[in-house]
Each structure stands twice: as structure tokens, then as C-alpha cells.
Amino acid sequence: xxxxxxxxxxxxxxxxxxxxxxxxxxxxxxxxxxxxxxxxxxxxxxxxxxxxxxxxxxxxxxxxxxxxxxxxxxxxxxxxxxxxxxxxxxxxxxxxxxxxxxxxxxxxxxxxxxxxxxxxxxxxxxxxxxxxxxxxxxxxxxxxxxxxxxxxxxxxxxxxxxxxxxxxxxxxxxxxxxxxxxxxxxxxxxxxxxxxxxxxxxxxxxxxxxxxxxxxxxxxxxxxxxxxxxxxxxxxxxxxxxxxxxxxxxxxxxxxxxxxxxxxxxxxxxxxxxxxxxxxxxxxxxxxxxxxxxxxxxxxxxxxxxxxxxxxxxxxxxxxxxxxxxxxxxxxxxxxxxxxxxxxxxxxxxxxxxxxxxxxxxxxxxxxxxxxx
Ligand code: NAP
Ligand code: ZN
Numbered sequence: 001x002x003x004x005x006x007x008x009x010x011x012x013x014x015x016x017x018x019x020x021x022x023x024x025x026x027x028x029x030x031x032x033x034x035x036x037x038x039x040x041x042x043x044x045x046x047x048x049x050x051x052x053x054x055x056x057x058x059x060x061x062x063x064x065x066x067x068x069x070x071x072x073x074x075x076x077x078x079x080x081x082x083x084x085x086x087x088x089x090x091x092x093x094x095x096x097x098x099x100x101x102x103x104x105x106x107x108x109x110x111x112x113x114x115x116x117x118x119x120x121x122x123x124x125x126x127x128x129x130x131x132x133x134x135x136x137x138x139x140x141x142x143x144x145x146x147x148x149x150x151x152x153x154x155x156x157x158x159x160x161x162x163x164x165x166x167x168x169x170x171x172x173x174x175x176x177x178x179x180x181x182x183x184x185x186x187x188x189x190x191x192x193x194x195x196x197x198x199x200x201x202x203x204x205x206x207x208x209x210x211x212x213x214x215x216x217x218x219x220x221x222x223x224x225x226x227x228x229x230x231x232x233x234x235x236x237x238x239x240x241x242x243x244x245x246x247x248x249x250x251x252x253x254x255x256x257x258x259x260x261x262x263x264x265x266x267x268x269x270x271x272x273x274x275x276x277x278x279x280x281x282x283x284x285x286x287x288x289x290x291x292x293x294x295x296x297x298x299x300x301x302x303x304x305x306x307x308x309x310x311x312x313x314x315x316x317x318x319x320x321x322x323x324x325x326x327x328x329x330x331x332x333x334x335x336x337x338x339x340x341x342x343x344x345x346x347x348x349x350x351x352x353x354x355x356x357x358x359x360x361x362x363x364x365x366x367x368x369x370x371x372x373x
Contacts, residue, residue: 025042025044026041026367027148027151027365028080028151028339028365029077029150033069033070033071033072033074033076037080037150037346039365039368041368044155045139047092047155049095050095051095053090053091053153053154054088054106055087056084056085056151056153056154057086057170057362058086058170058174059084059149059150059360060179060334060357060360061081061337064082066346066349068136074136075136079147079150080148082108083176084105084106085105085164085171086103086104088100088101088102088103088104097158098158104162105163106134106154106160106177107160107178108134108177110132110133110134110137110146111132111160112127122315123317124314125185125313133146134148135149150342151362151365159315162319165325168326168329168331169331171336172332173325173331173332174332176209179206179332179357181318181321183209184320184324185313186287186310187210190260192217192259192260193218193219196259197219198258199224199257199261199274199277200222200224200239202264203223203225203230203234203237204356205356206264206287208237208356209332210264211237213330215237215238216324223242224245224274225242226244226245228244233355245273252276256277256279257277258278258279258282261283263284263285263286263287264287265288267288267290269290271286280304281305283307285309295307332356332357334356336359337358339365
């Protein structure tokens with residue numbers, strides 16, 4: 001979209017909302033696939049009886065946001081952001097779970113059908129009708145497009161909002177709502193704990209929290225990284241060993257060692273060294289979702305190994321994860337950035353140069369000047 005087209009789009013958006021005498025929301029949006037993020041005003045849906053309105057304070061920057069703004073499948077304009085914390089500013093008529101002023105956290109799904117077997121089992125992230133995602137999703141009632149947490153506010157159904165755990169730093173809790181639950185869920189599903197040797201591949205947003213979880217759960221934790229300068233950090237985060245994955249000799253020495261390997265790498269890469277590292281009946285769980293997977297199938301045959309994936313987590317599991325974090329004092333290691341620095345932040349994320357999760361301070365977000373009147 002050209003600057004002129006952008007101006008027209010924003011002007012029409014504003015006049016629509018002014019006609020309705022309701023104030024606009026605003027945030028950081030990608031207007032077209034692959035663009036940089038720009039300030040953008042937009043409409044949020046009205047508060048319903050089982051909703052809360054949230055003033056967003058901190059929103060984490062997930063690599064999925066970067067995939068989304070570059071990908072062709074998104075709905076543009078796109079406001080990313082699916083791990084945020086904030087304060088309740090309004091409650092719907094039937095809400096009892098929250099009060100105005102409560103501190104809350106919201107993650108990467110905001111609704112689901114509520115009727116299918118996974119939903120009834122509180123595994124809403126596997127809803128058979130597909131859950132409503134926090135951004136780029138379609139609201140199940142009014143069909144509006146969901147706009148994410150790189151913004152000043154959000155309206156969410158209470159079932160998908162959580163009380164901020166007491167005693168934890170809010171900015172460092174925000175990433176738990178995606179990076180946290182996405183790594184917690186497979187670690188729990190595959191019963192990772194004492195007596196298990198597990199590998200974690202990639203020390204980024206997901207990977208660094210996975211190290212903390214796996215260590216706290218009692219597993220023997222070996223971390224694989226492509227970044228030599230992160231080796232010492234891995235041990236400080238709780239790993240028992242850290243291995244440079246570009247060292248072919250060290251990788252060859254890992255054969256048949258691991259019960260479980262959790263891969264958090266954001267880019268396509270060869271899985272073969274990791275499949276070889278699994279023991280009999282070992283499981284390789286790939287959390288990144290590359291367009292194609294690069295592996296040699298016979299390596300699954302040898303050792304009856306399993307290749308799988310996992311997607312986020314359900315509401316009960318998310319609460320369980322937050323309770324665990326509260327008990328074990330686990331949060332993300334964050335770098336807080338101003339809203340204006342988001343494009344530089346994405347460039348650093350792309351180069352794996354973040355330690356270890358960027359979080360946007362939403363107090364630095366300004367309403368677009370053109371929409372101020
Ligand atoms: P991130 O912070 O960018 O971390 C990814 C890490 O992968 C990097 O820090 C780097 O670690 C490693 N890496 C990057 N490029 C690599 C390459 N070419 N070869 C080998 N290693 C490489 O990303 P994130 O936010 O943790 O997300 C990780 C992936 O999970 C993304 O693809 C994201 O979309 C996906 N994700 C999936 C779900 C789900 O539901 N399954 C949910 C959230 C995110 P080292 O420097 O240590 O090598
Ligand atoms: Zn995410």
C-alpha cells in the first residue's frame with residue numbers, strides 16, 4: 001500500500017468509528033505482506049457479556065509474528081502479538097472471574113468451538129473447528145478479524161484470559177503465554193522429568209524457557225545451539241550440557257542418548273543428527289513449522305523413533321503452567337523495547353540475536369497522529 005493509500009485507509013477507518021461515537025484502538029500493523037510495521041488505528045469488537053477489555057502493558061515478540069508478516073496466508077492489514085499482559089478496564093455483564101483493575105495475561109488463542117472432544121477435554125488448541133487465534137483469526141460471533149497485542153487494548157472472552165501470577169514481573173510473564181505454554185505442553189505430554197535425558201534445540205524465545213522448564217521438572221538437559229556465544233548462557237539457564245550443533249564430531253557422539261528432543265528452531269534444517277541421537281522409542285518433537293521437513297525416513301525405522309509436533313496448549317494446561325512458574329519463580333529473560341523499535345527488533349530476531357525474548361513496552365505506543373482528532 002502506498003503512503004497515500006494508507007492515509008485514505010486510515011481516514012475511512014476513523015470516520016467509520018467516529019460515526020459510531022466510539023474510540024478507535026491503535027497498534028502496530030503490517031499493511032501488506034512483508035512490509036515494515038507502522039502505527040495503525042482500527043476497530044475492535046464490542047465488549048460482550050462474557051468478555052473483559054484489557055489495557056495492554058507488555059506484549060512479547062514471537063518468531064511466529066515474523067513468519068506471519070512475511071507469509072502469504074495472513075489477512076492484511078495484520079496486527080501481530082499473541083502473548084501479552086495488562087490491566088482489566090471493563091467487564092461484561094456476566095463476568096465474575098475478573099474485576100476492573102485486575103492484572104491479566106492472554107496467549108495465542110482467544111476462543112474455540114467449546115463442543116468438540118478436544119475442547120470438552122480443555123485441549124482447545126486442538127479444536128476441530130480450529131481455535132480463534134489472537135490475531136489474524138475470525139471472531140466466531142461477528143466474523144470480525146482479530147487484531148493482536150501489539151496494540152493499546154484487547155477484548156477477550158474470560159475463558160481465555162488468566163490472572164497474572166502473583167510475585168512475577170509482568171513483562172517477563174508475557175512470553176509465558178506463547179513461548180511458555182508451547183514448550184510446557186509437550187514436556188508434560190511426554191512426561192519429561194527425573195530419569196529422562198532430553199535435548200533442546202535452539203536457544204531463542206521458546207528454547208530458553210524450555211530449558212528452565214525441563215530443568216525444574218528434573219530432567220537431564222542437553223542444549224544444542226548454532227551460536228557459540230550462547231553456550232555459557234545455556235548452562236546458566238539450567239542445562240546440564242551445551243553442545244555446538246555445527247560441530248559434526250560432537251553431534252556424531254550423541255547417538256542413542258536421548259529419550260526426547262524438543263526442537264524450537266525457526267528455520268528449515270536437517271533433523272538427521274537429532275534423529276540419530278534418539279534412543280530406542282525416542283521422540284523428536286518439532287515446534288517450528290517449516291514448509292518442509294528435512295530428514296531421512298529410515299532413521300525413524302532404526303530405533304522405532306517417533307517424529308511429532310505440538311501446538312500451543314489448552315486452558316487448563318495454561319493455568320497449570322502459570323502455577324508452576326509461580327511456584328518455581330520461572331519467567332522469560334526479556335529485552336524490553338519501545339514500540340518504535342519493533343522493526344529493528346524483528347531484524348535481530350531474524351538473526352537469532354535476541355536474549356531471549358523481546359517484549360514491547362506498550363506505554364511507548366502512540367496513537368497515530370492522523371487518527372487523533
Ligand atoms: P526465536 O526466538 O527466533 O528462536 C529460534 C532459535 O532457532 C534461534 O534463536 C536459534 O537458536 C535457532 N535457529 C535460528 N535459525 C536457525 C537455523 N537456520 N538453523 C539452526 N538453528 C537456527 O524463535 P521462537 O519465537 O522461539 O520460535 C521458534 C519457532 O517455533 C518458530 O518457527 C515459531 O514460529 C515456532 N512456534 C511454534 C508454535 C507452535 O504452536 N508449535 C508456537 C510458537 C512458536 P541458536 O542461536 O541457539 O541456534
Ligand atoms: Zn508465539
